[in-house]
Amino acid sequence: MPPPNRDDINALKQSRSVGLSYKQHPPQGPFDAIVIGSGIGGLTAAALLARYGERRVLVLERHYTAGGFTHIFHRPGYEWDVGVHYIGQVQAGERLRAIFDSITDGTLHWHPTPSVYDRIILNGKEYDFVSGRERFRERMKEYFPAERKAIDQYLKAVRGVVRSNQMFFAEKALPPVVALLAGRLLRAGFLHYARRTTAEVLHRITANRELIAVLTGQWGDYGLPPARSSFGMHAIIADHYFEGAGYPVGGAAEIARAITPAIEKTGGQILVSAEVSRILVDGSNRAVGVRMADGSEVRAGLVVSDAGASNTFERLLPPEAKGTAGFVQALKQIPPSAAHFCLYAGLRHSAAELSLDGTNLWVLPGPDHDRNVARFMASPDQPFPVLFISFPSVKDPQFELRHPGRCTIEVVALAPYEWFARWAGTAWKRRGAEYDELKESFRTRLVAELERYVPSTRGRIDYAEMSTPLSTRNFANYQHGEIYGLSASPERFQLRSLRPRTPVGNLFLTGQDVCTAGVAGAMFGGILTASAVLGRNLLSLLSGNSGRKAP
Ligand SMILES: Cc1cc2nc3c(=O)[nH]c(=O)nc-3n(C[C@H](O)[C@H](O)[C@H](O)COP(=O)(O)OP(=O)(O)OC[C@H]3O[C@@H](n4cnc5c(N)ncnc54)[C@H](O)[C@@H]3O)c2cc1C
The missing domain is CATH 3.50.50.60 (FAD/NAD(P)-binding domain)
Incomplete structure (x- = not known):
């Protein structure tokens, strides 16, 4: 080009x-x-x-x-x-x-994202997801040398999903009579995996909690932690990125x-x-x-x-x-999928000045993602169960031409719709002082998390605006602020x-x-x-x- x-x-x-x-x-x-x-x-x-x-x-x-x-x-x-x-x-x-x-x-x-497309930060320890299925396999084995067999088994199970999902989804487009006759057969292969949770499949493969936490570190990509997500969904997303990504x-x-x-x-x-x-x-x-x-x-x-x-x-x-x-x-x-906060940050510095690259960061407070979610749902002042930090201006090679000397960063976090439901009847930007206060408290926390995990941004954030589940409802019409439509549970695929x-x-x-x-x-x-x-x-x-x- x-x-x-x-x-x-x-x-x-x-x-x-x-x-x-x-x-x-x-x-x-x-x-x-x-x-x-x-x-x-x-x-x-x-x-x-x-x-x-x-x-x-x-x-x-x-x-x-x-x-x-x-x-x-x-x-x-x-x-x-x-x-x-x-x-x-x-x-x-x-x-x-x-x-x-x-x-x-x-x-x-398309512009390729860096070869490390995702970095999992678990209890402060970093694990890189490198592009190339075999490189990914080897990198995981370097991190978990005692789990070589389990890693192979995991990748085999992911492959099983990928081999069977095409027939499963193609069946949906068949004329009703054909689907009635052949549907069960066409759906069986994928459902073998999809009717089980991610946790069920992984716990059969390994007892290593840290390995499971790392392999499922992208759970925010489909919005459900391992004990509730379908392994079919997990495997489709994991495989989707194995060869890297683009923007x-x-x-x-x-x-x-x-x-x-x-x-x-x-x-x-x-x-x-x-x-x-x-x-x-x-x-x-x-x-x-x-x-x-x-x-x-x-x-x-x-x-x-x-x-x-x-x-x-x-x-x-x-x-x-x-x-x-x-x-x-x-x-x-089938409940709606997760809702979210997003901090949209703008800085009057180029990505190069801040030494940013396009690797996404997944910050996870501990190895049990389900427990982290439950803890946060019960008490919002607990650590965010997942933070996703993304650098859109670095991923787009034309951003610098449109906005010279600037860059943007996004920090996405889980946010239950229920915490905001009582303001659902109010208008955007006019939801009242209590809502603004709540929003501001999360904004401050997300800014602090960004500065913690991307230290070059410290004291340099020029603009920081927050969206809540009500923003998603307002702009995308998802009634519970859900970001992925219906939740990716085993029931959904059935x-x-x-x-x-x-x-x-x-x-x-x-x-x-x-x-x-x-x-x-x-x-x-x-x-x-x-x-x-x-x-x-x-x-x-x-x-x-x-x-x-x-x-
Ligand atoms: C924060 C976030 C991060 C994400 N990150 C990624 C990512 O990195 N990679 C990736 O692959 N996916 C990502 N996704 C998911 C991806 O964006 C969605 O799964 C996908 O874009 C959904 O497409 P859709 O066509 O199903 O629906 P939508 O994109 O939701 O479009 C539905 C449209 O219908 C419109 N609409 C609704 N009701 C009406 C009405 N009554 N009249 C007229 N119009 C109406 C809405 O306004 C909306 O524009 C992300 C999603 C979110 C929210």
Whole structure:
């Protein structure tokens, strides 16, 4: 890729938000399909429906910019990503890269994160996750020489998940009759692992608590500690990063921008500040369009929802839609995933001045992640059970061009929604003194943690803003501030109804709840949905001969 010139950079700075305003650009129908929500799952489904089905698609996004958790936001002199810190399998030749290249026509470029993509800091001791599966294996054996066999067994179990998950997820896109006949067989391999918790699988492999703590040190990537997370989810995420990771050149907002032309090519539109309040269902129990929050209606013969399973079934569908009561009941068995705080820090120093690199830091207060969580839930003044420190400005080689002499850092921590629920009815920035005080107390703590673990930032933080679970609820519409949709528990993967087709005709689900948490997981959700709609196996078509498994 040629280096950007000054004009390119200025253009990039001016046009950071993606999508047209709904108010200023009313929908120019007719549309073949409406996609509710412009997360990576919704955008992927929309782009594929356009490209492989020639569909004219309207994407409606309630936020002021498109991208869902891949969007970015600004404050004077700074910008931060929200839900993209590193994405695995985007190196040339990888399956995910082939998919990104296909829906962006190769216009999205990737910058590799350092070969140590994650550093686990456990009780002050550091363990590096190095890219390359075999290098990872050897590094773990250097840290735990007495556990060589256990490490091999662990990697074998992860491989078992990766070998079986493609059939499990592909089954979701099959026509109902075929799924009924072959479904059990196709699902069995993955469920063998996914119905067990991460802790159950690891405790069978080793009794070494420190090794288990290190191997599960990225548990924040899926939001559930080992005794509650599905080993299927753990293994998918661990494997996702084994060969290292990448970050979009120009920042996370480039993802949505690069996908947009594929949607617009067939006359589609992406409209922002466009909240859907209802999915319209006719007397034959078929989705026929949507009602907007302003009361106007847009009709189309296909509706795809990327707004999450709970929002779709509990808030957007009318109660009289048939066949959904069982679904809603089943959803109640799967709690929402974790909510979070994020400290968005800005510094008037370049990354080089502060000697920052792009390695993510996972700070864990002790080897029992479940106990750490329980302790914090019972008493908020206990240590954070996990801190994730990320350096977005270092990962994007163009950041320095847009914001010379500056850098940004994010510190993510677990934060139960319940602690903030009583302010749910208040407006953003006007939640009252008590809320502000609580928020400030956590902000101060997170700043102190950042200065402790990244000492070069000490006394140099120029700007530090906090988000709480209510920010996630406000901006992404997840009612409990959840960051990964439904929680990645063993029960979730056994819930058969989490698939693109819904009991309502012409209504399809997409995104992370259909597949798994993470940009790749939500994107595969988009592929499954487009495959189910078009009756084509787009997964095979898109991934070409990369030879890697999904997600
Ligand atoms: C703090 C954080 C860090 C993360 N880090 C990473 C990471 O490093 N790597 C990685 O791979 N993944 C990461 N993730 C996860 C990843 O970002 C998500 O799993 C993924 O982006 C979800 O995509 P989605 O399409 O399912 O939904 P979302 O991105 O949640 O999009 C759903 C969209 O629907 C919109 N919507 C909802 N209701 C309506 C309505 N009624 N009308 C119109 N629009 C509506 C929302 O506003 C939202 O834009 C992170 C997430 C968070 C929150």
